[in-house]
Amino acid sequence: MNTPTLTKNQTLVLDVLTRSEAPVSAYTILDKLRDQGFRAPLQVYRALDKLIEMGIAHRLESLNSFVACAHANESCCGHGHGHGHHGTVAFAICESCGQVNEFHDHAIDDRLNGWAKDRKFKPSKTTIEIRGLCEACMH
Amino acid sequence: MNTPTLTKNQTLVLDVLTRSEAPVSAYTILDKLRDQGFRAPLQVYRALDKLIEMGIAHRLESLNSFVACAHANESCCGHGHGHGHHGTVAFAICESCGQVNEFHDHAIDDRLNGWAKDRKFKPSKTTIEIRGLCEACMH
DNA sequence: TTCGTTGTGTTATTCTATAACGTGTGGCAT
DNA sequence: ATGCCACACGTTATAGAATAACACAACGAA
Numbered sequence: 316m317n318t319p320t321l322t323k324n325q326t327l328v329l330d331v332l333t334r335s336e337a338p339v340s341a342y343t344i345l346d347k348l349r350d351q352g353f354r355a356p357l358q359v360y361r362a363l364d365k366l367i368e369m370g371i372a373h374r375l376e377s378l379n380s381f382v383a384c385a386h387a388n389e390s391c392c393g394h395g396h397g398h399g400h401h402g403t404v405a406f407a408i409c410e411s412c413g414q415v416n417e418f419h420d421h422a423i424d425d426r427l428n429g430w431a432k433d434r435k436f437k438p439s440k441t442t443i444e445i446r447g448l449c450e451a452c453m454h
Numbered sequence: 455m456n457t458p459t460l461t462k463n464q465t466l467v468l469d470v471l472t473r474s475e476a477p478v479s480a481y482t483i484l485d486k487l488r489d490q491g492f493r494a495p496l497q498v499y500r501a502l503d504k505l506i507e508m509g510i511a512h513r514l515e516s517l518n519s520f521v522a523c524a525h526a527n528e529s530c531c532g533h534g535h536g537h538g539h540h541g542t543v544a545f546a547i548c549e550s551c552g553q554v555n556e557f558h559d560h561a562i563d564d565r566l567n568g569w570a571k572d573r574k575f576k577p578s579k580t581t582i583e584i585r586g587l588c589e590a591c592m593h
Numbered sequence: 594t595t596c597g598t599t600g601t602g603t604t605a606t607t608c609t610a611t612a613a614c615g616t617g618t619g620g621c622a623t
Numbered sequence: 624a625t626g627c628c629a630c631a632c633g634t635t636a637t638a639g640a641a642t643a644a645c646a647c648a649a650c651g652a653a
Contacts, residue, residue: 322600342639355603360641365600376515377581379609379640405566407575416573423565427544427584430559435589436546442516442583445566450574461631481608494634499610504631518609518640 321366327351328362329383332372337413338380375406375415377444382406385417403427405443411452460505466490467501468522471511476552477519514545514554516583521545524556542566544582550591 321329331344339347341359353359363381366372371384386404402424407416423443431438460468470483478486480498492498502520505511510523525543541563546555562582570577 324601340640352602356641357643358602361600376583405569407570407573407577409575410578416575418569420565420569423562426559426562426565427582430557431546431584431586434546434555435592436548436555436584436586437592438546438584438586439549440585442581442585443566444515444581445570445575445577446579446581447570447575447577453574453576463632479609491633495610496612497633500631 322362324353324358324362325365327353328359329366329371332366332381332383335382338375338378338382338408338415340378340380344381373404373406373417375408375444376442377446378408382415382417386419403441403443405445407445407447407449409449409452410446411448414449416449461501463492463497463501464504466492467498468505468510471505471520471522474521477514477517477521477547477554479517479519483520512543512545512556514547514583515581516585517547521554521556525558542580542582544584546584546586546588548588548591549585550587553588555588 327348328344331347332339341356341363344359344363345353345356348359363372363374367374367381373382373384374380375382384404402419402421404417404419405423407418409415427438427441430436466487467483470486471478480495480502483498483502484492484495487498502511502513506513506520512521512523513519514521523543541558541560543556543558544562546557548554566577566580569575
């Protein structure tokens with residue numbers, strides 16, 4: 316019920332994201348895929364665009380980097396990948412170790428949607444990113 | 455009780471931000487200040503860093519652009535500029551006209567802080583940006 | 594077959610941000 | 624006053640992120 320068949324480049328890029336512990340920049344992806352024949356940034360960006368469009372990957376705006384979606388097969392509220400979305404996704408990013416924690420919170424969604432509705436603002440994409448220190452990295 | 459006296463460059467940059475209806479990129483700021491003697495990006499970035507540090511300006515991560523703080527003299531909850539923060543600020547950005555609406559919502563703050571506290575994650579900076587269409591730009 | 598769509602590859606260019614120097618000034622302790 | 628330090632400022636060069644513009648190949652639908 317998932318992946319609408321990925322192309323070769325999309326698969327390669329997704330693999331890099333999946334294998335990485337931390338977010339990866341487009342140019343880092345490029346470097347990691349030179350051996351597989353990648354030569355230009357566009358090859359990476361095009362694959363990323365599709366993956367993000369499919370909801371399989373996310374872009375971290377505050378880092379200019381990318382991660383694989385952590386909820387690939389999840390359906391906490393009747394939403395898998397196939398149809399809709401699990402609302403807006405939020406990220407907690409450790410500035411020390413780089414680890415990213417992806418989560419979603421309906422109360423926040425409701426709040427933001429409420430604000431938007433009140434002002435007749437039509438949201439297309441919402442970004443929530445918390446930068447800070449994870450427990451392991453605090454001294 | 456405000457501005458801890460801005461330097462010349464900081465004042466110039468803030469003026470550009472204040473006068474602009476929409477977010478401005480660093481290089482656009484640079485161009486607008488060439489007449490006042492600006493010649494290099496760093497002059498802009500350094501001023502921006504300070505302004506942001508003071509809470510007088512904000513960076514929009516999803517746009518790589520900057521805006522003047524809309525709450526400069528506000529104290530909705532006992533917080534002005536001087537001491538602390540009015541929690542986390544959120545932005546609604548119209549992708550058509552570029553207008554930005556800055557707001558803050560304690561329920562969201564509480565929710566995010568709760569999530570962080572549960573996981574012993576220590577937030578340093580939180581980004582919330584809603585991209586979409588404002589009422590005026592919907593057809 | 595023919596056409597349109599989609600993925601691809603390549604070169605060049607634009608936009609965003611920082612590194613690494615060096616200069617000048619104002620405070621302030623001695 | 625002298626020496627020192629912090630800090631704003633200026634400049635050149637470079638790194639990092641993203642897109643423009645063009646060309647080609649594979650594939651399915653009409």
